[in-house]
Amino acid sequence: MSLLVELSNVGRDFDSGRIVAVDDVSLAIEDDETVAIVGRSGSGKSTILNLVCGLDRPTRGEVRFEGRAVNGRAAWAAVRASRIGIVFQNFFLLQSLSAGENIEVALLGNLGGARQRRIRALELLAHFGLAERATLRPAELSGGERQRLAIARALANRPKLLVADEPTGSLDVQTSQSVMSIIGNVHREFGTAVIVVTHDEEVAALCGRRVEISDGRIRSDSRVAAISTPTPASRTR
Amino acid sequence: MTELTLPLRGLIARPLRTLLTILGIALAVAGFVALTGLTAGVQHSFASGIDENGADLVVSQRGAFNLVSSTVPRSLGSGLSAVPDVEAVSGVLLNITTADDAANIVMAGWPAGSFLWNDMHLLAGRIPAPGDQWPVILGESIATALDKRVGDTVELQFQPYQIVGIASFSSVLNQNSAIVPLEGLQQLLSREDVFTLYEVRLKRPLDKNDVAVARTRLMAAAPGFEVGDTEQFANSIRIFDLLQAIAQTISLAVMAMASVAVANTLLMAVNERTFEIGVLAALGWSPRRILRLILIEGVFMSAAGGVIGIILGALAMEMAAKTKFAAGLIVPYLSGWSIVQALIFVFIAGPLGALYPAWRATRLLPADALRRI
Known part of the structure; x- marks a missing residue:
């Protein structure tokens, strides 16, 4: 167990400081944790997630990954390429590419050779039950398939950290359960740390740690139990 | 991918x-x-047009602005002819004008008896003879374009010319040119005693070294003038x-x-x-x-x-x-x-x-x- 991500007194302002989205947040996440960042809409939880993976730049404070301060777009890109996989609420799949290519695009630059990339993409598609869908475009997939594809893409480079921003926000109850089950399995199978941003308490309950955000600040930070796999009976919506 | x-x-x-x-x-x-x-x-086109007439070297005004503005005095001819490697020299006067006000055309004035006439491939008619009144030989392309035949008249430089022959050339320039006796053109252009250039034919057999030697000798015979092959001549024209x-x-x-x-x-x-x-x-x-x-x-x-x-x-x-x-x-x-x-x-x-x-x-x-x- 070692420290994976550390936010030290991080703040993020918008509109020349008129909007303070995140204020003085300090958060340390270990490499075997599953963390749910919860809060209402506009509480600043997604901004924190963006800061954790360098998609956004803090106005104040410092973000460290694996003990090293990461600064600049190129440095963060390198970290994301090899260490972080991101799953978005709206999947953010590239519509001009097939399912297989959507995974391959994440491998470009990390895995040499088109053939190797293809093999890795097909492996992941098979792992997530999408082997038959490799040549289809995202628009031809169902919501659940798209989210599974997004998770497969996030895992393409065998990341140390999987972050998911409202991963079930666009899905029905059944598909949500399936997606959370997959994320739980990823943690167990690959030992990947997981951070999930959600406003859904049931999703949060599946994580070992719960960080509550309100008005851009951490209101509570509690460890509960290891990540569990949802069962159909455990969830209602 | x-x-x-x-x-x-x-x-x-x-x-x-x-x-x-x-x-x-x-x-x-x-x-x-x-x-x-x-x-x-x-x-x-100009280089190949001059080349086609059998000339090996060209003597022209150094740094002439355009093709027709080059001026070489007639008096230079005897000195050029005296160069040992030279078989023949021929002064040529060039002009660009319109034919029947319908097409742009290059007029070339050649002296009677010049070696330039020797290699001409006539398709119809004959070369100008003494006593002809304003005779002209048209290149095949321009004759076709203007729908002219031997015996027809064509107006060149505001002067009606009688077509005495139609010739075929390999260069596009000559195919669209009008070849006239030198004296008449000099008179029309008021450029008596001068040419646009001298075309020089060297003695055969000929190799590259002979041409280089002849060029050096011609430069000595025509100090202050440009001496070169047809490509060099075309390249020296500043326009x-x-x-x-x-x-x-x-x-x-x-x-x-x-x-x-x-x-x-x-x-x-x-x-x-x-x-x-x-x-x-x-x-x-x-x-x-x-x-x-x-x-x-x-x-x-x-x-x-x-x-x-x-x-x-x-x-x-x-x-x-x-x-x-x-x-x-x-x-x-x-x-x-x-x-x-x-x-x-x-x-x-x-x-x-x-x-x-x-x-x-x-x-x-x-x-x-x-x-x-």
Whole structure:
């Protein structure tokens, strides 16, 4: 167990400081944790997630990954390429590419050779039950398939950290359960740390740690139990 | 999937815009190829036209501005004839005028008895004879274009000439020229006792070394004058430099416009694809890789535009050369060097235009880019 991500007194302002989205947040996440960042809409939880993976730049404070301060777009890109996989609420799949290519695009630059990339993409598609869908475009997939594809893409480079921003926000109850089950399995199978941003308490309950955000600040930070796999009976919506 | 897949898909996804940009680049390249090619073609045409008449070397005024402004005194002839390697010399007077006010034409005044008449391939009629009143031999192409036959009259330099022969030549210049007796043309142009140039025929057999030796001797016999082969003569005419400079300046301006078109297209593409760029950045694509993605799109469009432009330019030259007023004066000339130049321009202009949009793409924070959907 070692420290994976550390936010030290991080703040993020918008509109020349008129909007303070995140204020003085300090958060340390270990490499075997599953963390749910919860809060209402506009509480600043997604901004924190963006800061954790360098998609956004803090106005104040410092973000460290694996003990090293990461600064600049190129440095963060390198970290994301090899260490972080991101799953978005709206999947953010590239519509001009097939399912297989959507995974391959994440491998470009990390895995040499088109053939190797293809093999890795097909492996992941098979792992997530999408082997038959490799040549289809995202628009031809169902919501659940798209989210599974997004998770497969996030895992393409065998990341140390999987972050998911409202991963079930666009899905029905059944598909949500399936997606959370997959994320739980990823943690167990690959030992990947997981951070999930959600406003859904049931999703949060599946994580070992719960960080509550309100008005851009951490209101509570509690460890509960290891990540569990949802069962159909455990969830209602 | 390779690094080229995404840029190609990006271009294909916006077919009309891609096509219009490629067309813009193609027109710029076509303009360059046609302008520089036609200028070089004129030069080449004059060189081959003079070469065809059997001359090995040409003596002309040093640094003459244009073909007809060169002035060489008749008195130079005896000195040139006295050079040991020289078989014959012939003064020639050239002029560009209109034939029947319908087509531009080169008039060449040749002295009676000149060796130039010897190699002429007559299709009809004969060469001018003493006693002929304003006789002319027309090149086959111009005779066909003007629908003239032996016995017809053609007005040249405001003087009606009687067509006594029609000749076939291999050079486009001569095919569209009118050959007249020297004295009459000198009289019309008020240029008695001067020629445009001397054409020099050397003794046979001939090798490169003989030509070089003869050239040195002729330079000694005609100090202050230009002595060279027909290609060197054409190259020494300063108007060609001017035409080349004009052609290249216009081409550069057009290329710059093409570069702006590429920039505009890619800037729009970058703005539209902010989300896609954000996703790629989120996946860990480095700013350099994203820059390369946009640049590759620019290079793709430039390459396509370049190839199409070269073809269009060649066609444009052919069409320009076929117009009645340009016939014989403008000759399509597509050299390997002008193709290389066009491609160099294209591969500078395209990526240059793509550079700013690409740089802008790399400046986006992924979170900002992803917020813009």
